[in-house]
Amino acid sequence: xxxxxxxxxxxxxxxxxxGTVLVLVQYVARSLAQKNTLFWVSLAGxxxxxxxxxxxxRYAKVLRAKNKPPPxxxxxxxxxxxxxxxxxxxxxx
Numbered sequence: 001x002x003x004x005x006x007x008x009x010x011x012x013x014x015x016x017x018x019g020t021v022l023v024l025v026q027y028v029a030r031s032l033a034q035k036n037t038l039f040w041v042s043l044a045g046x047x048x049x050x051x052x053x054x055x056x057x058r059y060a061k062v063l064r065a066k067n068k069p070p071p072x073x074x075x076x077x078x079x080x081x082x083x084x085x086x087x088x089x090x091x092x093x
Contacts, residue, residue, distance in 0.1 A: 005062050012055030019049025 022045025026038035 005059060005066075008055055008059045008062070012052050012059055015048050015052025015055060017052075019045045019047070019052055021045070023049060 023042050025045070026035055026042045029035045029038050
């Protein structure tokens, strides 16, 4: 079973390919009636293409965030953190 990020990559590639085919299919049509019908199909193709591209952008952002090293001191909370007070053994009277 693919990981969620790889699943996002596969869906993005497939949607982008399907959208590209749907957008370009109207230029292959021969008759005017087919071109008019396929015009509306190409509008749906633009939607699918943009959805696929957005999935690929989301995949790239997730991949970049995963490979990006954490900022210095933030991963362990040691460097740059506020000093902690030692526990007080003598409670106030």
